[in-house]
Amino acid sequence: AQKVTQAQTEISVVEKEDVTLDCVYETRDTTYYLFWYKQPPSGELVFLIRRNSFDEQNEISGRYSWNFQKSTSSFNFTITASQVVDSAVYFCALSVGDSSYKLIFGSGTRLLVRP
Amino acid sequence: GAVVSQHPSRVICKSGTSVKIECRSLDFQATTMFWYRQFPKQSLMLMATSNEGSKATYEQGVEKDKFLINHASLTLSTLTVTSAHPEDSSFYICSARWAGAKNTEAFFGQGTRLTVV
Numbered sequence: 001a002q003k004v005t006q007a008q009t010e011i012s013v014v015e016k017e018d019v020t021l022d023c024v025y026e027t028r029d030t031t032y033y034l035f036w037y038k039q040p041p042s043g044e045l046v047f048l049i050r051r052n053s054f055d056e057q058n059e060i061s062g063r064y065s066w067n068f069q070k071s072t073s074s075f076n077f078t079i080t081a082s083q084v085v086d087s088a089v090y091f092c093a094l095s096v097g098d099s100s101y102k103l104i105f106g107s108g109t110r111l112l113v114r115p
Numbered sequence: 116g117a118v119v120s121q122h123p124s125r126v127i128c129k130s131g132t133s134v135k136i137e138c139r140s141l142d143f144q145a146t147t148m149f150w151y152r153q154f155p156k157q158s159l160m161l162m163a164t165s166n167e168g169s170k171a172t173y174e175q176g177v178e179k180d181k182f183l184i185n186h187a188s189l190t191l192s193t194l195t196v197t198s199a200h201p202e203d204s205s206f207y208i209c210s211a212r213w214a215g216a217k218n219t220e221a222f223f224g225q226g227t228r229l230t231v232v
Contacts, residue, residue: 035220043206044225045159091158102149103210103221105159 002027004094006106013082014114021077021109023092029053034068034075035093035103045091051075082113117143119211121224128199128231136194136227138209144189145211149221150182153206162207165192199231 003026013019025034036048049059051068059066063080079086089110093103118141128134138148146167151159163184164172171184181203183195192211196203208226 033220037223042225043208043228045208045223047220047223050220102161102164103151103159104161107158 002029002094002096002104004092004104004106006090006092006109008109009107010110010112012112012114015084016081017113018078018080019082019111019113021079021090021092021111023075023077023106025073025075025092025094027094027096029096031097033095035091035095036066036075036077037091037093039089039091039108041088048077079111082111084113084115087111087113117141117211117213117222119145119209119222119224121209121227123227124225125228126230128229130200130231131198133195133197134199134229136196136207136209136229138192138194138211138224140190140211140213140222143211143213145192145213146189147221148186148192148209148211150184150192150194151208151210153208153226155206159208162194196229199229201231204229204231 005024032053034051038046049066056068065078067076089108091108092106095103120139120141122137126134148165150162152162153159161174162177165184165186167186167189173179181197186192206226206228210221210223212221
């Protein structure tokens with residue numbers, strides 16, 4: 001069975017602090033994809049990143065960075081120098097196989113960045 | 116990036132009536148679309164996989180007679196909530212995958228907030 005765990009329900013930080021959102025996944029498949037999505041109060045899902053199981057390189061995109069470690073089945077997301085506009089719910093998701101594309105979502109982490 | 120449009124964005128309906136939600140891929144063809152439901156402050160749960168020209172595949176626990184899915188073309192899938200009840204009030208969001216490309220993500224619509232009164 002596949003599962004995504006986001007143990008942090010809610011995180012509150014002060015603007016300019018760095019914050020890391022944790023994601024742990026479970027799957028027996030060797031081919032899978034991991035995603036992060038941002039959901040602002042308006043509700044739409046904003047795609048942030050997709051990583052396949054064969055690519056363990058960490059990625060940086062501006063203030064965002066992702067740390068993929070297969071050894072610990074984790075795909076953590078760090079926001080550097082957080083801003084108030086980063087306040088949202090962040091979902092980690094898993095898709096197994098290379099043709100399914102149905103996503104298994106974690107429970108989400110609500111991030112509040114205070115001025 | 117590819118655009119998926121969902122309509123309506125918000126709908127309020129009376130208990131017992133039916134509501135249709137549309138999901139359109141605007142600039143690409145989608146052989147497969149997915150319908151998710153999100154209750155307040157909860158995660159997104161997959162309801163069904165919609166395949167163009169064939170019957171939808173429903174996840175366990177989702178009533179196929181209550182949530183009717185039609186995927187009549189490569190750019191449109193519809194979800195009809197029949198005989199809606201207040202417990203069906205939720206955020207419904209679709210995603211669509213680009214046909215003919217193996218290595219792409221699915222793109223999400225902006226969601227539909229359904230309130231049944």
